Amino acid sequence: MRIGELSKRTGVPVPTIKFYLREGLLPHGRLTSHNQAQYGEEHLHRIKLVRAMTEVGKLSVAAAREVLEAVDEPGNGVHQVLGVAQSAITPQVAPEDSEVWQRAEARVAELVRRRGWQVRPGIPAEQALVQLVVTFDELGQQDLLTLLDDYAQAAEQLAKSELAAIGRRDGVDAMVEGAVLGTVLGDALIGAMRRLAQSDASHRLFEGTPE
Amino acid sequence: MRIGELSKRTGVPVPTIKFYLREGLLPHGRLTSHNQAQYGEEHLHRIKLVRAMTEVGKLSVAAAREVLEAVDEPGNGVHQVLGVAQSAITPQVAPEDSEVWQRAEARVAELVRRRGWQVRPGIPAEQALVQLVVTFDELGQQDLLTLLDDYAQAAEQLAKSELAAIGRRDGVDAMVEGAVLGTVLGDALIGAMRRLAQSDASHRLFEGTPE
Numbered sequence: 001m002r003i004g005e006l007s008k009r010t011g012v013p014v015p016t017i018k019f020y021l022r023e024g025l026l027p028h029g030r031l032t033s034h035n036q037a038q039y040g041e042e043h044l045h046r047i048k049l050v051r052a053m054t055e056v057g058k059l060s061v062a063a064a065r066e067v068l069e070a071v072d073e074p075g076n077g078v079h080q081v082l083g084v085a086q087s088a089i090t091p092q093v094a095p096e097d098s099e100v101w102q103r104a105e106a107r108v109a110e111l112v113r114r115r116g117w118q119v120r121p122g123i124p125a126e127q128a129l130v131q132l133v134v135t136f137d138e139l140g141q142q143d144l145l146t147l148l149d150d151y152a153q154a155a156e157q158l159a160k161s162e163l164a165a166i167g168r169r170d171g172v173d174a175m176v177e178g179a180v181l182g183t184v185l186g187d188a189l190i191g192a193m194r195r196l197a198q199s200d201a202s203h204r205l206f207e208g209t210p211e
Numbered sequence: 212m213r214i215g216e217l218s219k220r221t222g223v224p225v226p227t228i229k230f231y232l233r234e235g236l237l238p239h240g241r242l243t244s245h246n247q248a249q250y251g252e253e254h255l256h257r258i259k260l261v262r263a264m265t266e267v268g269k270l271s272v273a274a275a276r277e278v279l280e281a282v283d284e285p286g287n288g289v290h291q292v293l294g295v296a297q298s299a300i301t302p303q304v305a306p307e308d309s310e311v312w313q314r315a316e317a318r319v320a321e322l323v324r325r326r327g328w329q330v331r332p333g334i335p336a337e338q339a340l341v342q343l344v345v346t347f348d349e350l351g352q353q354d355l356l357t358l359l360d361d362y363a364q365a366a367e368q369l370a371k372s373e374l375a376a377i378g379r380r381d382g383v384d385a386m387v388e389g390a391v392l393g394t395v396l397g398d399a400l401i402g403a404m405r406r407l408a409q410s411d412a413s414h415r416l417f418e419g420t421p422e
Contacts, residue, residue, distance in 0.1 A: 117411040125406035154365040155404035193366035195336035200328040
């Protein structure tokens with residue numbers, strides 16, 4: 001199909017598709033004359049994937065390109081691409097040289113050990129977690145930190161179901177795409193669910209009571 | 212204390228504190244002369260709260276101000292402030308006029324009904340969830356959508372523990388602050404936990420297997 005039909009079928013304007021081509025988010029079509037190219041179903045799917053990552057998952061163009069390069073790299077398996085996708089969405093946190101930071105680091109390391117999670121020490125997610133523990137601690141919210149194990153338990157169950165579903169797919173390409181989408185969109189998914197559930201729980205607990 | 216000590220004790224530079232004052236994120240101190248003000252422990256705590264919301268929770272200054280105004284409004288209870296905090300962190304999604312959208316809307320409404328969640332229909336989180344279902348659907352990831360109930364279950368357990376912990380606090384102010392922090396930082400918390408748990412699950416499932 002031509003670029004116009006690609007635009008019509010995806011709902012993405014032609015200038016945006018040209019931007020994706022320029023930025024390396026979308027592979028070029030097959031040239032049929034000096035100024036015309038043909039695109040296939042794989043381009044259609046890739047455009048939807050780029051939209052999902054940038055519009056719904058809020059990834060920057062640079063982060064989306066990094067993830068797609070890992071997806072396209074022959075020989076990359078699920079575990080490698082998952083690592084790249086995780087890095088792309090996890091803000092880098094620089095460790096602080098303070099006592100409260102060290103205490104939080106020890107607490108997170110102990111949590112990881114207790115759950116038996118086999119993760120490379122110091123991965124971005126672990127540092128992000130340490131920073132959150134420090135933040136709750138410094139704001140005097142120690143009671144909320146007692147919920148860390150509930151969060152870990154919930155995360156572990158979700159990760160197991162998600163990776164198991166991905167592992168049931170046919171072929172590495174489909175698994176890799178599932179890992180990317182689960183990572184990039186999964187945060188938004190659990191976030192939206194939490195807000196609905198919080199809204200219900202707070203309604204039950206606090207609504208109608210005199211303040 | 213003077214602004215210099217406020218800066219030293221929070222680690223936030225004086226120009227940033229002045230910015231918070233100008234932007235209405237921090238109440239003004241008590242004037243002791245025409246160009247000097249005194250600040251108390253409540254200012255110290257408020258600066259840490261602003262840092263937590265903007266630096267760790269990645270709220271915009273406008274969103275943080277909106278939440279703090281709701282926190283400061285006398286008579287606002289936990290449920291009201293939670294709603295404002297949720298709106299501040301949930302991207303507004305415009306419903307699309309398409310069949311796939313309507314199908315997703317019905318699916319989410321049915322999920323909410325099945326779980327017995329009492330939420331105002333059409334709240335931002337519900338629309339965000341519909342958009343995610345549409346996105347997974349359009350990308351042919353129907354197998355991941357079978358996990359929606361797992362996500363709902365996990366979210367419900369977390370919301371119950373979180374709101375219960377907040378409800379055990381002394382006084383509405385402490386409850387309100389807990390609701391804000393749980394909402395604004397809770398996404399980052401479950402996100403970091405998911406990445407650690409995913410990394411472990413994918414290591415166990417995929418690592419070492421030939422691709």
